[in-house]
Amino acid sequence: MKPFVLAELMAWIRAHGAWRFAIRGLRRRGYSGRTLVTAVPFLWLLLFFLVPFLIVFKISVSGMQMAMPPYEPLVTWASAQVMELKINLANYAFLWEDALYRNAYLNSIVTAGISTILCLLIGYPMAYGIARSKPSSRNLLLLLVMLPFWTSFLLRVYAWIGILKNNGVINNFLMWLGVIDEPIVMLQTDFAVYLGIVYSYLPFMVLPLYIAIEKLDLSLLEAAADLGCRPVKAFFRITVPLTMGGIIAGCMLVFIPAVGEFVIPALLGGPDTLMIGRVLWEEFFNNRDWPVASAVAIAMLLLLVIPIMVLQRFQGRQLGAQR
Amino acid sequence: MKRRRPFFVRSMMIAGFLFLYIPILSLIIFSFNESRLVTVWAGFSTKWYGELFRNEQVLGAAWLSFKIAAMNATGATILGTLAGLALARFGRFRGRPLLTGMATAPLVMPEVITGLSLLLLFVAMEQAFGWPEGRGITTITIAHITFSMAYVTVVIQSRLATLDGSLEEAAMDLGARPAKVFFLITLPIILPAILAGWLLAFTLSWDDLVITSFVTGPGASTLPVVIFSKVRLGVSPDINALATILVLIVAIGIAIAGLYMRRQQKLRELDIQRAVAADD
Numbered sequence: 001m002k003p004f005v006l007a008e009l010m011a012w013i014r015a016h017g018a019w020r021f022a023i024r025g026l027r028r029r030g031y032s033g034r035t036l037v038t039a040v041p042f043l044w045l046l047l048f049f050l051v052p053f054l055i056v057f058k059i060s061v062s063g064m065q066m067a068m069p070p071y072e073p074l075v076t077w078a079s080a081q082v083m084e085l086k087i088n089l090a091n092y093a094f095l096w097e098d099a100l101y102r103n104a105y106l107n108s109i110v111t112a113g114i115s116t117i118l119c120l121l122i123g124y125p126m127a128y129g130i131a132r133s134k135p136s137s138r139n140l141l142l143l144l145v146m147l148p149f150w151t152s153f154l155l156r157v158y159a160w161i162g163i164l165k166n167n168g169v170i171n172n173f174l175m176w177l178g179v180i181d182e183p184i185v186m187l188q189t190d191f192a193v194y195l196g197i198v199y200s201y202l203p204f205m206v207l208p209l210y211i212a213i214e215k216l217d218l219s220l221l222e223a224a225a226d227l228g229c230r231p232v233k234a235f236f237r238i239t240v241p242l243t244m245g246g247i248i249a250g251c252m253l254v255f256i257p258a259v260g261e262f263v264i265p266a267l268l269g270g271p272d273t274l275m276i277g278r279v280l281w282e283e284f285f286n287n288r289d290w291p292v293a294s295a296v297a298i299a300m301l302l303l304l305v306i307p308i309m310v311l312q313r314f315q316g317r318q319l320g321a322q323r
Numbered sequence: 324m325k326r327r328r329p330f331f332v333r334s335m336m337i338a339g340f341l342f343l344y345i346p347i348l349s350l351i352i353f354s355f356n357e358s359r360l361v362t363v364w365a366g367f368s369t370k371w372y373g374e375l376f377r378n379e380q381v382l383g384a385a386w387l388s389f390k391i392a393a394m395n396a397t398g399a400t401i402l403g404t405l406a407g408l409a410l411a412r413f414g415r416f417r418g419r420p421l422l423t424g425m426a427t428a429p430l431v432m433p434e435v436i437t438g439l440s441l442l443l444l445f446v447a448m449e450q451a452f453g454w455p456e457g458r459g460i461t462t463i464t465i466a467h468i469t470f471s472m473a474y475v476t477v478v479i480q481s482r483l484a485t486l487d488g489s490l491e492e493a494a495m496d497l498g499a500r501p502a503k504v505f506f507l508i509t510l511p512i513i514l515p516a517i518l519a520g521w522l523l524a525f526t527l528s529w530d531d532l533v534i535t536s537f538v539t540g541p542g543a544s545t546l547p548v549v550i551f552s553k554v555r556l557g558v559s560p561d562i563n564a565l566a567t568i569l570v571l572i573v574a575i576g577i578a579i580a581g582l583y584m585r586r587q588q589k590l591r592e593l594d595i596q597r598a599v600a601a602d603d
Binding site: 042049125129144147154162163165202260263280300 | 329331332333335336339340342343344345346347349350353363402403405406408409413416418421422423424425426427428429430431432433434435436439440441443444447465466468469472476501502526529530532533536537547550551554555558562563565566569570573574576577581
């Protein structure tokens with residue numbers, strides 16, 4: 001539909017009072033304001049979130065061609081009556097056979113996994129400490145956790161370049177102390193990527209953990225102590241199981257976006273730091289191969305479906321528990 | 324019994340906060356460095372700020388980002404509030420599981436996937452309907468609304484979940500129509516959450532690089548796109564200056580919000596005290 005057709009249609013609707021008529025008709029059929037409230041975000045998400053995935057899938061099974069847009073149509077009319085459907089699985093076969101992609105997937109999962117565990121190890125004590133501090137200072141501490149999240153992600157990753165590089169803050173400091181003579185290479189390593197992910201996603205870990213720990217009934221720990229349980233044992237037998245919901249939610253909130261991360265490996269990783277988000281980016285922007293980029297995206301999505309479903313279950317439970 | 328925080332927890336917490344803030348501090352400190360070599364201190368200078376304000380490209384990009392972020396935040400807040408309201412208040416309805424899934428999945432969806440899928444949608448739509456013509460501000464705004472409304476939805480939904488519905492029910496019992504109940508009762512109560520959602524959506528859009536890179540067109544370079552292309556060439560002090568300004572704005576904004584919330588809390592306590600005193 002061309003824009004001017006749309007404008008004419010709108011003018012017609014307005015002129016004939018069709019708007020009111022439609023609302024009355026909907027009401028008579030049992031639709032109410034509720035339907036409208038639900039329908040607006042529903043249709044938006046349907047059009048701009050769900051339909052795009054179908055298009056990505058469609059393009060991932062079409063061949064590449066040198067044109068704009070650079071993919072072949074799936075359905076062509078061989079003649080007036082004969083429709084030709086061409087499904088091309090070569091892109092997926094290509095992903096499967098090429099070691100580059102397999103390594104990139106594997107490396108993304110390993111990197112995201114290690115970073116998630118590190119994030120949990122740093123985030124849990126922080127969340128615990130905040131939840132057990134005085135109620136008056138709790139909000140301030142939470143605010144301090146959230147503050148970096150409100151400042152630019154890109155600039156926070158950029159800050160680490162200045163700290164980690166060969167003539168950066170850490171190396172300069174250590175050389176000034178005389179601990180080392182040669183700079184330690186930290187930038188463009190896997191270590192830098194882990195660090196970047198942990199740093200950027202830490203607030204996402206701390207918040208759900210805080211919510212879970214804050215709800216914990218302290219009398220259970222007292223009972224355990226009264227019965228002679230040592231604090232460390234009580235922590236693992238009581239606190240950890242009871243805050244499992246927060247742990248899983250936090251881990252998924254870090255793991256899922258970290259798998260597809262592009263900015264951090266691009267800025268902090270080396271040229272051989274293969275992560276799937278970066279591969280997709282390069283496939284799209286440098287090679288301009290839209291079908292392969294789409295296949296990479298679909299394969300990544302399949303990988304993340306299970307973690308996303310786990311997260312949604314736990315988030316729903318957490319929201320449900322608050323009521 | 325008040326449990327004392329063990330030494331271990333305390334020191335881990337302090338270390339965690341240092342970890343969060345040292346990089347930001349180093350950004351700020353080196354923005355005042357005389358030398359072009361960002362990490363070697365060569366004396367105090369504010370010349371990089373001057374250079375930044377003479378950089379037309381950065382200023383133009385910042386203005387463009389601001390416009391997009393404001394439009395995005397408004398759109399995302401409206402859609403997110405509607406979705407949050409539906410999910411928190413309407414109980415079971417047809418399509419609820421799908422709406423829940425679609426409203427929360429963008430929170431964790433890797434940005435490269437969202438960006439690619441939206442771009443392919445825009446290209447397909449242009450082929451089919453002739454709209455949107457090319458890519459630029461419109462497509463960036465639509466893309467940003469789509470992913471940031473999820474955050475607003477969660478904020479509104481959790482606010483409504485903690486709010487018990489008795490006030491709304493009372494108004495309904497007294498004969499107010501649903502729309503009236505919403506505008507007279509629900510909206511004023513959740514206004515702080517709506518404001519927080521707006522600011523969150525604004526920040527997300529202002530900050531987004533990956534999705535923007537996919538759906539942008541010629542001539543529409545937002546601030547993160549410009550920063551990224553500069554950062555790829557190496558560190559440069561004017562970016563530190565830019566970062567310092569942005570951090571300062573956020574810190575001031577949060578301080579104001581914090582003070583405002585505190586004042587509101589005090590006023591509320593005062594009201595309660597007055598009400599109790601009047602009862603006696």
